[in-house]
Amino acid sequence: MKSTLETPIPTEEKSLSEVPSVITREEAYAIVSGETPLTEALDKAYKVRExxxxxxxxxxVLDNIKNGHCPEDCGYCAQRKNANSGIQEYSVKSSEEIFEDAVKAKENGAYRFCMVTAGTGPNAxxxxxxxxxxxxxxxxLGLKVCLSAGLLDQEKAERLKSAGLDRYNHNLNTSKAHYPEICDTHTYEQRVETITHLMKAGVxxxxxxxxxxxxxxxxxVDVIFEIKNLRVISIPVNFFLPIAGHAIKNPQALSPEFCLxxxxxxxxVNPDSEVRIAAxxxxxxxxxxxxALYAANSLFASGYLNVKGSDAAETIRTILDAGFYPEFSSGLGEEIDWEVALGKDHPYAPENFPDLYKYKKTKN
Structure with a gap:
């Protein structure tokens, strides 16, 4: 089975969203509330995605280059101060360690390598x-790089851009009105200010x-449209993980349909932005x-910051099973024979059958 995809990989990505929303706030609310039939909404989303x-x-692929030792008190995070979540804490990895992680990420099919460090923001x-x-x-490596390092000023944003930074992650996380409920050590406005500095630098x-x-x-709905107003080009959509030590007062039960x-x-709302299924x-x-890939066009493999997730082979299989194709930093995956590449990992590969039999011969 080889891919025959004709859609070319873009040689140069946009840094800002340019296409207006195709639905109103009222229509967005009708979708998330369940008022709009799911198949109708998904069909509309797929046409835009395609x-x-x-x-x-x-x-x-995420690389947590510094874990814990964080002075911030973001209620959702295993690394927040006083969380006592049981995670292993470590200081910033060496440049050599980070580079080796990037090599592994590329070998595992990463389109972009995402470096994440805990803390309020980096010093000079x-x-x-x-x-x-x-x-x-x-x-x-020719690998695109995304960095998440907290609050930045304009000078630091310019330095990272000059180094070749492709993306910077700084989530809004929730609406402006709800933000004080999840964090009290910095403000929603500070997060927006950091985003503004980076956009001005061209990141x-x-x-x-x-x-x-x-x-x-x-x-x-408010935060979906605020992200649109900021013209964000890459949008990770995380679903809350109730890690030990979290401080979210009223976490919600999330159904698969609601997440979709x-x-x-x-x-x-963000037609030309990369929508990523995240944690x-x-x-x-x-x-x-x-x-979900009929709406989203991106996902993480090999886990998240402090929680394990699907490995690279399983992630690629999910993509292929849904009728899509993985996009690598070097191009599309159309030249790879996926039956060979994933053969040993397929649950019905011949060598795996002995472990699948319900009844086995017993030795006399």
């Missing part, structure tokens, strides 16, 4: 270290949400992960 992204799916020496590491990964923004932290449906409807709303897809979307 127009701007064909049948490609971008795979991102750390910013320079990150800049030099980004430059090395970009030049020597494409990656900014999304965490769904299920006690927000109302109106809060959800949320992704549909993001696609229709929580395995446990919240469950059997609808493949269907």
């Amino acid at each position: 127009k701007y992204f064909g049948k490609t799916v971008r795979i991102h 020496p750390t910013t320079e270290k990150l800049a030099l590491t980004i430059e090395k990964i970009s030049k020597e 494409g923004m990656c900014s999304g949400v965490i769904v299920g932290m006690g927000e109302s449906l109106h809060d959800l 409807r949320t992704l549909i709303a993001f696609r229709l 929580g897809r395995e446990g919240h979307l469950r059997g609808l992960q493949g269907m």
